[in-house]
Structures are given as structure tokens and as C-alpha cells.
Amino acid sequence: MAEHADLKQKNQAFLQGLEKQRLNKDCLRIIDLRGKVSGECQAYEFGGRRHYLDDRAYLLVKQLMNRTQGRYTVAVYEAVLKTIKQLEQTNTLEESVEKNKPTIQRLILDENFSRTEQRLNFSTPVKLRIADVLYSGHTVNISLTAIRVTLKRSYTLHKGDSVSVEFSELSEKHRLSFLSAQRYIILKLEHDEAYSTLILTQENTDTEFTQWMSGFIEQQAKQRHIDTEYEVLNLQKAFYRRLWVNHLAYPVLWQVQHADYPDYQAIFCGVEAEWQTQQWQTSLSTLIESLPAPDQKQQEKLLILMDKKQVCFSPLKSEKQVIALLHNAAINHQQLFLMLRSPIQIDEILSTTSISALKEEMPGYAQQLANNLNRPQYAIHLIDLQQSLTPYIADAQKGIVAQPECYDIPIWELNDLPTPYALSHIIKRQVQRYQIRTPVAIHINEQQWETTSIDVSSHGLSVTLPLSIEVSLDKVVYVDFPRWQSQTKKVSLQRIPYQLKNKKRWKNRYQLGFERIQEHCSSSQDQFFNHVIASNQQQLKQNQDDLLQGHESRLFIPSLLDTAESIPLFLGADESGQRRIYIVGCTELNNAHQQSDNFWLSMEVHLAELHEQVKNFQAKEGESLNTALYGFGNSQDQWQWMFDHQFIAQHDKDRFLQRALTAKQFYAFQCYISPISRREADKQTDLLPQLNQQRSKQAHRIKRIRQQLSELFAIAELTDITPLIQLVYANSSASEHIP
Numbered sequence: 001m002a003e004h005a006d007l008k009q010k011n012q013a014f015l016q017g018l019e020k021q022r023l024n025k026d027c028l029r030i031i032d033l034r035g036k037v038s039g040e041c042q043a044y045e046f047g048g049r050r051h052y053l054d055d056r057a058y059l060l061v062k063q064l065m066n067r068t069q070g071r072y073t074v075a076v077y078e079a080v081l082k083t084i085k086q087l088e089q090t091n092t093l094e095e096s097v098e099k100n101k102p103t104i105q106r107l108i109l110d111e112n113f114s115r116t117e118q119r120l121n122f123s124t125p126v127k128l129r130i131a132d133v134l135y136s137g138h139t140v141n142i143s144l145t146a147i148r149v150t151l152k153r154s155y156t157l158h159k160g161d162s163v164s165v166e167f168s169e170l171s172e173k174h175r176l177s178f179l180s181a182q183r184y185i186i187l188k189l190e191h192d193e194a195y196s197t198l199i200l201t202q203e204n205t206d207t208e209f210t211q212w213m214s215g216f217i218e219q220q221a222k223q224r225h226i227d228t229e230y231e232v233l234n235l236q237k238a239f240y241r242r243l244w245v246n247h248l249a250y251p252v253l254w255q256v257q258h259a260d261y262p263d264y265q266a267i268f269c270g271v272e273a274e275w276q277t278q279q280w281q282t283s284l285s286t287l288i289e290s291l292p293a294p295d296q297k298q299q300e301k302l303l304i305l306m307d308k309k310q311v312c313f314s315p316l317k318s319e320k321q322v323i324a325l326l327h328n329a330a331i332n333h334q335q336l337f338l339m340l341r342s343p344i345q346i347d348e349i350l351s352t353t354s355i356s357a358l359k360e361e362m363p364g365y366a367q368q369l370a371n372n373l374n375r376p377q378y379a380i381h382l383i384d385l386q387q388s389l390t391p392y393i394a395d396a397q398k399g400i401v402a403q404p405e406c407y408d409i410p411i412w413e414l415n416d417l418p419t420p421y422a423l424s425h426i427i428k429r430q431v432q433r434y435q436i437r438t439p440v441a442i443h444i445n446e447q448q449w450e451t452t453s454i455d456v457s458s459h460g461l462s463v464t465l466p467l468s469i470e471v472s473l474d475k476v477v478y479v480d481f482p483r484w485q486s487q488t489k490k491v492s493l494q495r496i497p498y499q500l501k502n503k504k505r506w507k508n509r510y511q512l513g514f515e516r517i518q519e520h521c522s523s524s525q526d527q528f529f530n531h532v533i534a535s536n537q538q539q540l541k542q543n544q545d546d547l548l549q550g551h552e553s554r555l556f557i558p559s560l561l562d563t564a565e566s567i568p569l570f571l572g573a574d575e576s577g578q579r580r581i582y583i584v585g586c587t588e589l590n591n592a593h594q595q596s597d598n599f600w601l602s603m604e605v606h607l608a609e610l611h612e613q614v615k616n617f618q619a620k621e622g623e624s625l626n627t628a629l630y631g632f633g634n635s636q637d638q639w640q641w642m643f644d645h646q647f648i649a650q651h652d653k654d655r656f657l658q659r660a661l662t663a664k665q666f667y668a669f670q671c672y673i674s675p676i677s678r679r680e681a682d683k684q685t686d687l688l689p690q691l692n693q694q695r696s697k698q699a700h701r702i703k704r705i706r707q708q709l710s711e712l713f714a715i716a717e718l719t720d721i722t723p724l725i726q727l728v729y730a731n732s733s734a735s736e737h738i739p
Helices: 002-024 056-066 074-100 167-175 209-220 229-246 273-276 284-292 321-334 348-361 363-373 523-534 545-563 597-618 650-661 687-693 695-710 722-734
Strands: 042-046 050-052 107-110 125-130 133-142 144-153 162-166 182-191 195-202 250-255 261-267 298-306 310-315 335-344 376-386 404-407 438-445 448-454 460-466 476-480 496-506 509-516 567-573 579-586 624-634 640-644 666-675 712-720
Touching: 050 056, 050 298, 056 074, 056 133, 125 144, 125 167, 125 567, 195 545, 229 545, 229 567, 229 579, 229 695, 229 712, 250 545, 250 712, 261 363, 261 545, 298 321, 298 567, 310 321, 321 722, 335 545, 348 545, 376 545, 438 460, 448 460, 460 496, 567 597, 579 597, 579 712, 597 624, 597 640, 597 666, 597 712, 624 650, 640 650, 650 722, 687 695, 695 712
Parallel strands: 107 579
Antiparallel strands: 042 050, 125 133, 125 162, 133 144, 144 195, 162 182, 182 195, 250 261, 250 376, 298 310, 298 335, 310 404, 335 376, 438 448, 438 476, 460 509, 476 496, 496 509, 567 579, 567 712, 624 640, 624 666, 666 712
């Protein structure tokens, strides 16, 4: 037994000796990773040999050699090769998954991108050094204090690292020492399969370097190397902002708060929201006058209930009163609104410019506007909740004690509300309109309607007609002018062809704007309308609604974007028929940028069905889909979504929401889906030339932006109502009204 133990000990000593010899055989093997890894390999000398390693392998060698007391051994060599092989396999798998993963494009719509420095598209070799590792790359663009650099993929550079930068080619050409060692900090770092892209900013301002770089950029800029990427980005944002504003799904009020009463500067109402204005022509003033004084510092959220006799409201934070309002809305079938009232600040430069321009044409209005702009201003959003909240609170709820505050609506009609109109970025009339009131007879669908014109120009006229008429945009009608016909026998003023160009509802009537079809009129008819205007021009009062609305839109749109909590999703379909969310519109308040790609991509499963519905709306003016969207997600960020109109029965919806409310994450949105014409972007006649000017510099990107705009079919505007749904279902469950 003792002999056996002694033999075992001798064998172990012999094996250890062999291993020691193997470990010390360190000068015969060279690590050469050139062409085997995605990173850039450089020459390093240790163990008496030159080795070609990328930055990752170099750090591994250093760590392993520390464990072997600074000796480069065969074990170190084998460990490096094994680890690099494993890392390359892992990276290849991750890159493949990342490459195939769909992404969502987000645009921040409430701000424009700006640069404090001119940026030059200029490529020159640079060397970056951190500790004893050297990286070779090229600049993509440069400015006075920052550079963008691309180099072979690096695994050891990190955001916030301080690096020494040598502009190798410029240093050799200009013989300037400060071009050989400038300190920069890595501000941003991105990787693709083969390359790393870094944005670096100067760590300490070097006056001599900055002065030289300023002159260098100025000289190179004469050759048109200036980077205009931010200009293209701002133009893209401008297009999507306009599409969003043009399709606002709910009315927005611009309120001015005087010392003891509120006033209204304007009401903005897109085509899709016009039907809502009929509900509060007489009750809106009473509603806002009944509310407590607005908070000048923060937004207020109120639940509003209105019918023909009463208006009731409750702050969202008062749960008992909110439940009482929901209960009353369900059993009495009353109108339910979410009201967001936000303090706004009108831009002083814009207001000064507008007031100065208005003083020449409309001095009285300019003075009134100037007075109002010195008072507290508010943006009021009114969001209709009738479809999404009341249907499933059908029975009276138990345990309701609190009663909402209600106010009686006066029986007389209030006429102090301005006529709503759509926010407009471009209002350009071909000819001036004048407030001419003359009898006209309009022939529509073989029926004749007699009325009086509101205004007339040489090319058109506007009138009001009852809501009972059926007339769509671009409809051709024929107009008689009986009084003017009695004054002339030289020209026929019967059945003059006109085309309907705009249409809106207000005060229980249609306001219609018609354009005369000049190519179907005789020269004598053209001369007559021109003569009527020209001969009476001095006595006629101009209709300057276009001027007023243009300035009000220009003043208010920035404030609207600053206070918007809704999320616009721009939906498109490409040539292959694939429907996708092209753009998610982000603002500071809507928090859309915080949601993951999976959050948005999981909604796309419903786009085919929505597209079919939108096709029906495109044939009708002013129609949109008013629904709700519910979704829940698990801890793996996997989401399920359902639209309110997709539930076959109420108990299907109840089961879905009960499951959703117990999930890790839950969201509910009030959702308006409005159709977009494929050529709507082409109507932005001031933006298109600016976009086309960038073709020579970024042709591929400009083409992609224009193609994307032409493929849009709808905007889905989402307003978060998660707290209300949670409150309704929690209360209903407690009252045993949901099975």
C-alpha cells in the first residue's frame, strides 16, 4: 500500500514537471488575429515576439499574464484563442438577431434640432489613443469643438472615456504640434457589425487649436462641404407636425383669462372634429365660466358631463365624484368629455411680428390681440369619451355617495364663441374676398336653395345652408344671381358653375365656400364679376379671415405642441401591401419615447383591419374612427392589444380587461383614426422646395422621406385614459357588476 502511494506521488511530480516545461515554452507561438476578428489588429511585443491583436484580445492577454506573474505562456496563448472564438460566436448571434429585429422610428415633434456650430463633412485620418491602445480611424464630420469618427469595431471604448486624438494627415501637412495631441471625451458611441462610430467633444478648450479649426472650416465650407443633416431632420418633422395638426381629432380652445371672466381668442377644429362642436355651442361658455379659476402653473384634468340642461365636472383626482359622473353618463346617456386645461406662453417674437403686420390691415383687432396677449393664456383640449367609457357602466353602481358639481345652462343662446376653423400653416387666397350680401339661388341635386351670400370675390362666394342638404367636397353646383341679373341684360347670370371647396358646421347650419369654374364660364361672365368688384372696391369691406386665421395659427401652433399629451401614430402601407407604423410622434408630455419598440410593433397586427375601415372613410369627408385601444404586457415586454370595436360582445371585453388589469403592465387609450390622402404632403407648397434643395446633398434620404409621406394612409391619435379605465373596472368589480 505504501509502495502504491509512493508511485502515485512520483507520477504526479513527473506530470507537474511536464506541465511546467509546457508553460515555459513561451517564445515559440505567436498570436495573429488579423482577418479573424472584426476589430482592428495592431502589433504588440511581449515574450520576445510580435503579436497582432485587436483591443479586446490585448486586454485578455494582459489579464491572463497578470495571473502568470507577467509571463506569456502556452496556457495564456490557448486561453486567448479559446475566449476570442467564444466571443466571436456570441457576437455573431447577437448581431444577427439585432439586424433582423424591426425598429420604430420616433420623431420629437415639439422641438427643432439646432446646432451652435457649423459642421463640416470632411474625412481625414485620425489616431485615438487610450492608455497604451491605439485606434486608427477617419473623421466623418468636424466642427470647432467636436468630431464624428468611424473606426473598426472596438470593444473597449466606452461613453465618457477620455482619449488623445491625433489628426495624423493634417498634422503632417501643416506641421502644427497641437494637431498631434488633442484631448477629447467620447460623447456618444454606436456599433454595427464591423465598425464603431464615435462622437467626441473637446475635453479642454485649446484656443490655438480652435482658432485654426475655425479658419479651416470656413475655408472648406466654400466648397459646399457643410453638413445639413439637421436641416433635413427639421423639414421631416415639419411635414409630420402639419399632418398631425391638420387632423386634430378634437377641438382645441385658446382661452384668455381676464380679471373676472374668461374670453376666447379662437377655437381650432379640424374636419374630423367638427361634429363635436355641435354639442357645446351653448354650453361651453357656461362650462368654463363655472369652473374654478385656472391654475397658472400646471395642467388641470377634469371629467366633464354635458346635456341640454346641465353641465357637470370633477377633477380626475376626486375618485368618488368621477365615479358619480360616469354613473350619470351611463344611465342618462349624456355627453362625456375629458378636459385638459394647460397654461401656455405665446412666443414674444412671434406675437410682436404678428401684431405689427395686423396693425396695417386690422388695427382694431391688432390692439385687442395685443391686450389679450398680456393676460394669462390657456390651451383647452376637449376629448370625447362617450364611445370608450359609458357603454359598460350600464346599471346604477352601488355605494355611490358623492354627487358631481352641476350648473344649469341658460335657456338663451350664447353668441360670444368665435367660429371654429382648422389650424393652417398656409392660407393663400388667389383674390381678395369682400363682404357682399346679395341674393343667390343654388341648385344642388336637382333642388334649389335660396339664400344670401356672406362674401363674394371675382372667383367665388360663400353661403350658409341648412344641415339637411347633402353635398360633398368638390361637388359641382349651379348658382343664380337674381338681383344682379335684373341690373344687366348683356350677360347671363343663371346657372353659373361653382365647385364646393370647403364646408363646416356651426350654429346648426353649413357654412359652404364655392369656387367659380372659370373655364366653364364665358368671357362676358368673367368680365362681369371682375367689373362688379373693381367698380365698388372703395365701398366694399374686405373679408380678412385668412389674415386673422393665419396669424392666430402661427401664434398658437407652438403652444399646442408644447401642451399636447396625445400620441400621433402615422400609419402607412408600402407597395407590397405591408402595413406598418411609420412614425411615432413624441413630445415632452406624451412620453412616447419611453415605450419600447415591442410596445409599438405589437400593435401592427391590427393595421390590416384598420386599413380596410379607413378606405371607407376616405370616400366621405370628415369621418374618422372613434374607438379605444387596450393592451397589457408581461415581464418579457410582450404585448397584446385589442380595439374596442373589435370585441364581439361585452363579456369578451370584460374578460380581456380583467386579465389586462392583473398584468404587469396595462394601458388604455382613447383612439381617433383619421384617413390621410396619399398626396396630402404635396399641398405643403412652402416645404417641398426646401426639401428638394437638399437632393444634391442627400438624394437617397430625400427620396425615402418623400416615399414614406406618399405611403401614409391614416393617423391614429392616442390619448391615455388608463386611470379612468382602472377606476371604472375596479369600482364595477367591487359592485359585482362585471361577471
